[in-house]
Amino acid sequence: MRTITKKPEVLAPAGTLEKLKTAIHYGADAVYIGGDAYGLRSRAGNFSFDEMREGVAFAKERHAKVYVAANMVTHEGDADGAGEFFRTLRDIGIHAVIVSDPALIEICATESPGLPIHLSTQASATNYETLEFWREEGLERVVLAREVGMEEVQAIREKTSVEIEAFIHGAMCISYSGRCVLSNHMSQRDANRGGCSQSCRWKYDLFDMPYAGEHRSLVGGETEEPFSMSAVDMSMIHHIPELVENGIDSLKIEGRMKSIHYVSTVSNVYRQAIDTYCADPDNYVFNQEWEDELWKVAQRELSTGFYYGVPTEDEQLFGKRRKIPVYGFIGQVLSYDEETQIATIQQRNNFGVGDEVEFYGPGFTHFTQTVDVLWNEDEEVIDRAPNAMMIVKTKVAAPVKPFDMMRKKK
Structure with a gap:
């Protein structure tokens, strides 16, 4: 007989106040948002302090939590004012900040005591020793790198008591833990300071250029993408039992820039799947309607990412694509x-x-x-x-x- 020791948190993205309220209304236990500084989504509808206050009040009334992503890589001068920023978040009632840069972690810990810190996936935590290091530094939770496999999750859980958060649905980054410089080179927008132009999602071709100014495709008239660095999206809806049994504390959905249609649908589906499994794990049966519902908001094909092996060319977007109902x-x-x-x-x-x-x-x-x-x-x-x-x-x-x-x- 299977025993569920802890039901994992459903953690949804919220790019705006409307999305925050929608996510919680559709079953999210917590949401993560961005402030006006120190995050990696400069083009998302980031929150003012007044909007945070309203969001926190809405969440607390419904027994939900609000986390703030402050996970940028700081260059000289980028951390100016961070202490005041974190103190304001603490006083507003934000439940935790998600940080990757050790400088910001140190500033938050020393200048805003009492504000819990979660380690961002940008920090590439892939083993239990790393989680133990950050636990000893005072962090309550670590968001695993998206490159961690399910067997590794199990081993990590067995060897550390720190809370584990892991991505279970949404876009995948072609670079390791999202640390990419393609955008910097191609559009002069720093991906690690909030300006990613998603260069990996662009369409690419192979050209013969024998003369200046002449561009001739060597592929020739192909309507599909012959070359791509773009990954398909992740979906772990078929693997809720493994996620719960391996002790992941928070199941994270990607997509702070997605619509309320996406946020409501995905939160709703994972809420149902997790509640169904945890209510009666021995008699749990997967409901095909859950997957069908996710396809209604899918933008790309879906895979399980790195959880069950290293992705192959089948998890990349090129060639003929599966038709997705829109x-x-x-x-x-x-x-x-x-x-x-x-x-x-x-x-x-x-x-x-x-x-x-x-x-x-x-x-x-x-x-x-x-x-x-x-x-x-x-x-x-x-x-x-x-x-x-x-x-x-x-x-x-x-x-x-x-x-x-x-x-x-x-």
Whole structure:
């Protein structure tokens, strides 16, 4: 008989305050966000201190936690003001900071005592001795490098008591633990200081250039990508038992720059899978609907990354790709009238009468229907909702709640 000693935390990305609230509403135990400085996502919707206060209050009311990523590699002068930044996070009530640079770790530990520190995946922790080193330095948790395999996770867990966090879903980086200089060379944007232009995701070709200014492809007319440095995404939805049994404390979803459609869907799926397994591990059965749901927000093909061996060419994006069903996020439910069965919806993308749409919500509830009537804010009958963020009403086939989402297949 299997015994679950600890249910792991579902840790979701939150690039904005809206995404933070969405992630928690859809089952995340914790979220990680970025501040206005010291992070690696300068183009994400990073949080002001006032937004952090609102996010922390929202999370605490729902027994969830908020972590702040401050995982940049600091050059001379980059750490100026870090002590005040960390003290402010502590006073706001942030539950922990995620850091990779020893300078920032030292500043946080000495100038903001009481603020827990988690080691970022950027620090490439791949063995238990490293985890023990950081535990002795006072860190509560280590985010493993994404290159760590499942057998290594088991060995690490057996030899250290420090909390372990590991990525289980989302984009993979082609460089070791995300430490890359491609962006620096190709677009003068420092990936390790928050400016990554994702050069590895660009399309590449092989050219013959016999004369100045002439570019002639040696591949010739190929529509697929013949060359790539781009990795497929990770998904560990089939391996929840191994993740839980090997003692990982926090299961991390990548994607601070992803939409609320992505955040809600992925958080919802992993919440269901983990709760189902932990409730009755001996009789756990994988639900194919979980994987089907993840494909609705997938941008690339999926693999298990490094967990079960070193990725091969099959885990790279080149040549003919598998066709991925594309769903568009079209609206969010604001309210529902039980008597009339009419939902008030904030439009996010164009939809109208005759479209087949899917509603889904927390707890893995969802249903499909055809839109047969639509009203605008003035109660006027309309055929379509073409304007961004407009408020519309429609009759729904089943009860819905605020925060429920609408999508349709493209």
